[in-house]
Amino acid sequence: MQKYRLLGLASAALLGLASCSKNSSESAGSAKLEVRLTDTPGNFSAVVLDVQQVEVHLKDENDPSGWQTLAFTPQAVNVLDYVNGKSALLVNTDFAPGDLKEIRLILGPNSYVVGTDNQRYDLKTPSGQTSGVKLKLDKVTLQANATYQLLLDFDVAKSIVERGNWRAGNDKKERYLLKPVIRLVAQNLQGGLSGTANPAAARPQVLAIRSTILGPDTVSTFADASGAFQLRGLAAGTYQVQFFPTTTAPAGQSAYKNVGVPNITVTTNQVTSLGVTQLQ
Known part of the structure; x- marks a missing residue:
């Protein structure tokens, strides 16, 4: 990066x-x-x-x-x-x-x-x-x-x-x-990641981290109001995707939690879907 x-x-x-x-x-x-x-x-x-x-x-x-x-x-x-x-x-x-x-x-x-x-x-x-x-x-x-x-x-x-x-x-x-x-x-870096965080109310920051010889290469975004997120322009490689909720759960509900998803493969010219990630 x-x-x-x-x-x-x-x-x-x-x-x-x-x-x-x-x-x-x-x-x-x-x-x-x-x-x-x-x-x-x-x-x-x-x-x-x-x-x-x-x-x-x-x-x-x-x-x-x-x-x-x-x-x-x-x-x-x-x-x-x-x-x-x-x-x-x-x-x-x-x-x-x-x-x-x-x-x-x-x-x-x-x-x-x-x-x-x-x-x-x-x-x-x-x-x-x-x-x-x-x-x-x-x-x-x-x-x-x-x-x-x-x-x-x-x-x-x-x-x-x-x-x-x-x-x-x-x-x-x-x-x-x-x-x-x-x-x-650059143009040849056209891989991507997409998915949904649940519950959407957690509004997590989403980090995609790839190890390189120069150290970690980190790209981040935030899930939108529906819980959806997408990261574009990623180099091909293996990533760990981390979720950090930015809000707290309502009273009476389980607390939102930080979640890490390892070993996600990104390839050139393709968007990899993580599906739904549970934060509660």
Whole structure:
């Protein structure tokens, strides 16, 4: 797993935001570039990013002539609309074969969050409004007559930070800062896990953990109100799936419990179903 902490701007979330139009003229020998955004839920009612521009870099890191702007309609997008297997298609375009080095996202001044108190708070994104936020890509090579998909997994819970000096009623200080944490998954990593947690009222966090030579590779999400969950963009391998309830059982019922399910096999291009996992 690759995790990128982009300081300053809402780099990752940005991506998830707007959708790019597909070029109708397809030239022979060209590649296809597709960028999708998905999201790991956080404790907010809405997280809206004002995405203005998406660019890719095609040359060496310090070569300013390498940036290419993608066809893109600026728009505000609520990234919390894209959880549990849903993804926003940001870019779907013909592209010349070759290497991609970086993606750069430009945010406008109108990003904000809505808290669980139903109050709107401006989202501080200082550096991204001017120079943009860069996300480096490793070994991303577009080949002729092939489609390359980049899945950007934006972690809301880790990316939005409350200011330590914020106090209720102090409207001179922004309450939240955006410090995006993004997991980047390439096209050939298209395995997945799905299932249902019972009872749904437990609203568990679901972690899929794969052992690698670099240490545990962990991907997480939350079950929705029906108990359903889905994790996409997983590398093939053997996982342990862990469930951690985030609520307590009503009085008179058995307590919700943490559950671990070992030895779950994920294969490329297939979603493995865990069925129903009992948490009580």
